[in-house]
Amino acid sequence: MILSDADILDRMAAGDLVVEPLDDPELQIQPASVDLRLGREFLEFQRTNIPCIHPTSEQEVSEYVTETVVEEGDDFILHPGDFVLGTTKERVEIPADLIAHVEGRSSLGRLAVVVHATAGLCDPGYEGQITLELSNLGTAPVALEPGMRVSQLTFTELKTPADRPYGEDRGSKYQGQSGPQASRIQSDHEFGGDQKSGAADPADRRESGEN
Numbered sequence: 001m002i003l004s005d006a007d008i009l010d011r012m013a014a015g016d017l018v019v020e021p022l023d024d025p026e027l028q029i030q031p032a033s034v035d036l037r038l039g040r041e042f043l044e045f046q047r048t049n050i051p052c053i054h055p056t057s058e059q060e061v062s063e064y065v066t067e068t069v070v071e072e073g074d075d076f077i078l079h080p081g082d083f084v085l086g087t088t089k090e091r092v093e094i095p096a097d098l099i100a101h102v103e104g105r106s107s108l109g110r111l112a113v114v115v116h117a118t119a120g121l122c123d124p125g126y127e128g129q130i131t132l133e134l135s136n137l138g139t140a141p142v143a144l145e146p147g148m149r150v151s152q153l154t155f156t157e158l159k160t161p162a163d164r165p166y167g168e169d170r171g172s173k174y175q176g177q178s179g180p181q182a183s184r185i186q187s188d189h190e191f192g193g194d195q196k197s198g199a200a201d202p203a204d205r206r207e208s209g210e211n
Helices: 005-014 058-064 202-208
Strands: 018-020 033-037 041-045 065-069 076-078 083-093 098-104 127-136 142-144 149-157
Touching: 005 149, 033 083, 058 065, 076 083, 076 127, 083 149, 127 149
Parallel strands: none
Antiparallel strands: 018 083, 033 149, 041 065, 041 083, 076 142, 083 127, 098 149
């Protein structure tokens, strides 16, 4: 079930769903979504002559990006073909029985600006700001103003709450993030990182009495 505006307001009032700060709830809460605004911090990818980036090398990833903070009243110019990481101004907390979908806004899509490449989900249990994967697919630069409504969240109710929601118990890499965060793929379990592997065997869960 996808939450309507009434459902969203009820869950916010109950305190288990958090989207803050909402400066103008009447404007930002849409019929079945919540509009999120653009933050001031961006991670820009450098055009370098290195042969490739190894995603598992934290040093290579960090050397490939630089942070830009847009001053009050200024814009961030997203040029054709550019790919940058931005952030939402709002911080969210998603309860264990909801999953949030990060969507673009139609008005920006019609300017050829997309807000995510693959990271379109906020898992149950996620807390923090949302990193946006911003691209300009058009032929003209687009000025992005911090504070503008740039994306929207829709919420789907799960049949049952997640047994192991996103967070510390899973070794989740981006829990509690503030501002745009570069890839932390080197922390993945399969690359020798400290991220925890999958859930216990169902038989073990039955023996332990977990549901």
